[in-house]
Amino acid sequence: MTKFSYWKVFLLGFGFFGISVLWPLYNAYVPIFLKDFSLSSFVIGIVMTIDNIFAIIMLPYIGTLSDQTRTRLGRRRPYILIGAPLGALFFALIPLMRNLHSLFLMMAVIIVMNFSMALFRSPVIALMPDITPSNYRSQANEIVNFMGGFGALLAYFAGKPLYDANYAYPFFVGAFLMVFANILVCVFIKEPPEFTKSQGSTNVVETVKNGNKELMSNLRDVFHSKEKSLLFILLSILLWFIGFNALETFFTSYAKFYLNIPESTGALVLGVFSLTFMIFSIPAGLIGSKVGRKKTISIGLILLIICLLSIVILSAFVQNKSSLLSILFILFAISGVGWALVNVNSLPMVVDMTRSEKVGGYTGLYYFFSMAANIFAPPLAGIFIDTIGYHSLMIFSIVFVFLSFITMRFVKKGEATQS
Numbered sequence: 155m156t157k158f159s160y161w162k163v164f165l166l167g168f169g170f171f172g173i174s175v176l177w178p179l180y181n182a183y184v185p186i187f188l189k190d191f192s193l194s195s196f197v198i199g200i201v202m203t204i205d206n207i208f209a210i211i212m213l214p215y216i217g218t219l220s221d222q223t224r225t226r227l228g229r230r231r232p233y234i235l236i237g238a239p240l241g242a243l244f245f246a247l248i249p250l251m252r253n254l255h256s257l258f259l260m261m262a263v264i265i266v267m268n269f270s271m272a273l274f275r276s277p278v279i280a281l282m283p284d285i286t287p288s289n290y291r292s293q294a295n296e297i298v299n300f301m302g303g304f305g306a307l308l309a310y311f312a313g314k315p316l317y318d319a320n321y322a323y324p325f326f327v328g329a330f331l332m333v334f335a336n337i338l339v340c341v342f343i344k345e346p347p348e349f350t351k352s353q354g355s356t357n358v359v360e361t362v363k364n365g366n367k368e369l370m371s372n373l374r375d376v377f378h379s380k381e382k383s384l385l386f387i388l389l390s391i392l393l394w395f396i397g398f399n400a401l402e403t404f405f406t407s408y409a410k411f412y413l414n415i416p417e418s419t420g421a422l423v424l425g426v427f428s429l430t431f432m433i434f435s436i437p438a439g440l441i442g443s444k445v446g447r448k449k450t451i452s453i454g455l456i457l458l459i460i461c462l463l464s465i466v467i468l469s470a471f472v473q474n475k476s477s478l479l480s481i482l483f484i485l486f487a488i489s490g491v492g493w494a495l496v497n498v499n500s501l502p503m504v505v506d507m508t509r510s511e512k513v514g515g516y517t518g519l520y521y522f523f524s525m526a527a528n529i530f531a532p533p534l535a536g537i538f539i540d541t542i543g544y545h546s547l548m549i550f551s552i553v554f555v556f557l558s559f560i561t562m563r564f565v566k567k568g569e570a571t572q573s
Contacts, residue, residue: 162285163294165342167301169278172238172335173271174305175328176245178428179313181402182421183321184264187252191260195407199536201261202403205268206528209275213525217276217518228345230277230284237273238336242329244270249322278336280517281343283505288571291502292447296439299498303432303490305331310425314418375508376519383567384507388523390558390565391500394455395527397554398493400535401462404547412544413469415479423482430490435498442499448565451503454495455559459552461489466548503568 181202188198216233223229244267251260279298286294309328316323376385402424409420442450465485472478504520505513531554538546 159285160297162343163282163297164301166281166285166339167298168335169234169281169339170298170302171305172332173275173278174302175309175331175335176241176271178306178309178402178421178424179324179328180245180248181399182310182313182406182417182424183317183324184248185403185407186417187248187260187321189407190252190255191257194536195404195539196533196536199403199532199534201264202532203529204261205264206525208265208269209272209525210522210529212269212272213276213521214515214518216273217280217521218512218515220277220280221512221515227340230281230345231340231343233274233277234336234340237270237275239333240270240273241267242333245332246325246329249325252321274336276518276521278339279501279521280513281339281345283502283513283517284346285343288506289443291506292439292442292499292570294439295502296435296437296498299438299494300432300435303428303435303494305335306428307425307432310421310428314422314425317418317421381567383565384504384519386561386564387500387503387507387568388519390451390561391504391520392523392527393554393558393561394458394496395524396531396534397458397551397558399527399531400547400554401551403532404535404539404544408544408547412547413478419479423479423486426483427486427490427493430487431494431497432490434491434494438494438498441495442502443570447499447503447569448562450499451496452559452562454492454497455555455562457492457495458489458555459559461485461492462548462552462555466545466552469545469548502570503565506568506571 185198185202188201193201220229220233223232225232227235244263247263248260248267251263282294282298283291308331309324312327313324316327376388379385405424406417406420409415409423410417413420415423438450438454462485465482468481468485469478472481501517501520505516508516535547535550538550
């Protein structure tokens with residue numbers, strides 16, 4: 155029987171820490187870089203989704219493929235050792251491409267970077283349920299998300315002075331931290347022995363064949379099962395990530411072009427969100443284990459809706475920039491609490507709808523739907539911004555978060571089971 159170890163999960167959290175350092179920097183500053191090429195918000199939104207096409211295609215497949223992989227290092231670590239260094243290298247190249255003033259080179263680097271990140275994201279997250287019993291997965295995910303929140307916090311708060319000194323510095327430091335963090339995971343996290351090569355090896359052709367078969371089985375679980383809880387939790391994930399991703403992608407632009415706040419200060423506001431998300435990740439998992447994951451997620455969604463609606467109303471009436479900035483800090487801090495309640499408990503709900511042999515594939519499904527939001531959110535929000543104005547951003551996010559609250563009403567499974 156797998157035993158729960160806070161220390162192991164804490165070390166595993168460095169993998170998510172490394173990933174979480176990169177994405178806030180990417181989402182906060184790459185849209186600003188793309189403005190150098192005189193692109194509309196709609197086009198920037200499309201550009202910001204091209205890279206994620208690789209992710210939504212690859213994440214469920216790579217997760218399923220890792221379920222079938224057997225090597226001396228285990229079934230997850232080979233993907234981490236390939237993807238993390240490549241992702242870090244091309245992430246560091248992004249600001250250098252801005253210097254060359256070539257949109258083609260910029261897009262080439264962005265696409266290769268995201269392709270590399272997709273190689274290991276599902277496997278590194280699937281390690282959590284691999285080493286954690288079902289009834290401890292909310293607590294384990296709280297630690298993983300705490301580390302992710304810390305990574306995002308570091309990106310926003312350390313990113314501001316680094317960006318102000320030189321816009322390339324956050325990318326260089328972020329790349330180094332991701333490689334270092336994932337080396338720690340590969341050194342200290344030992345996978346269960348039944349998934350090593352010595353316990354039953356398969357060649358590459360057989361692994362791919364088994365992976366294809368398992369992927370089709372997972373898709374049947376989503377769309378053809380009589381019980382629709384898996385479908386509705388995945389739809390909920392899609393909807394709330396559309397609302398969140400639109401906000402994360404365009405908030406620095408919203409701050410600069412609508413509120414007349416510098417983009418680095420806008421990123422700092424997002425940093426406060428990450429701070430409270432990180433702090434509340436631990437109690438969010440405990441709350442989920444005590445009162446139920448579905449109820450906890452619903453409370454978090456309500457908090458998000460209230461905070462975003464308050465921003466819409468107050469930003470229309472508060473004219474003093476200093477007062478408005480203080481209000482934004484407070485409301486985004488509360489939003490971080492709500493997002494922790496949602497995010498910490500959603501992945502455990504998904505993986506607890508299947509057996510241990512398929513957690514990589516189900517982790518891939520989770521990321522397929524969350525990353526699919528990155529396809530829809532930026533261009534769709536960009537259309538609203540171009541047509542109506544930047545003030546429409548908050549309304550856009552509210553609508554999709556509210557829709558996710560509705561779909562969560564139909565989820566009946568995914569609570570913790572005793573091991």
